[in-house]
Amino acid sequence: MCASPSDALNHTEVVDEYFLEHRAKLLDLAAFLDRLDRANGSEEDDFRITHLRRGIALLIDGQDDRTRRIQLLLSDQTTEPMEQTPIQGAHGAPPQADA
Amino acid sequence: MKYIDPHIHMVSRTTDDYRRMAQAGCVAITEPAFWAGYDRCSVDGFRDYYRQLTDTEPKRAANYGINHHCWLCINPKEAQDVGFAREVMSIIPEFLDAGNVLGIGEIGLNKNTKNELTILGEHLDLAKARNELVLVHTPHLEDKLKGTLLIMDAVAESGINPDRVLIDHVEEHTVGAVLDRGFWAGMTLYPDTKCTPQRAVDILERWGTDRIWMNSAGDWGDSDPLAVPKARMEMKRRRHPASMVEKVTFTNPITFLSRSPNFHLDD
């Protein structure tokens, strides 16, 4: 149903098509970490930033399936329903940094 | 080329959005009952909302040649107060026979609490008793994985055939389990917190095009009512055939939604 292997974008075409937008995202990420360095306040990383740094390490560990592995890293891995909810929204990373 | 946006909250959108969607090829939408951005304080507040979904909004959509359908429930964000949720649920049967209602939704979980699970189970019982289709909202961000697994177990316990249940807002870490267990899967194209069009097309390339659709979930927040046509452009950018674009954005929604006798398209 997807493009046949002969029709699908080849390696060079994927680079040509997508490199610039992801180059920009890499610089965005770097600028965000630089901004954090400049900001006054805690020397300790927020748990969300701890997870972000771990996710960055997954990007360059040489293994595939990076997106799903980063999703799992950023997920609450417990399985029991909660009694009460501390907040209504979500943080984007599990509050326990060592989860 | 025609498309369907099977999850969008048009009560929060303008007529300009309807016009632009129609110009982009949208011929039908389905609108699940959801959280308004604030907690409604009375059962009558929900009654008015259900009237809007079953009476006002279909007329507004028809002005732009779009068939409007809806799903009814009390959403999981307002299900933490079990007593209030039950009062709201008691009025839902008054509206289920309206001509544009496709089933129960978007039910599910928000913070994966026991009270939310209780109300989810009672919605599933209602759907089972009335033989209604089900549209499921899965939690956001770090709560999605756990919530999706709890929801699939709750559906299994209800005895509803997973083939009559669409589990929405799937991402890379949940789509495989949802499809493996026989459910339909929805991908939501959201600027920051869900799938981008690029990642949604990656998911199609990895997990296939059977039992899956994509939607904008456009609402009162930062969202894009033209997200589905943008994902169609992304498929074309990768030279996927027109048959694939049509399957995911038109015929798959028709296959699932047609299980409700209330789903219709104009010729």
Ligand SMILES: [Zn+2]
């Ligand atoms: Zn929604």
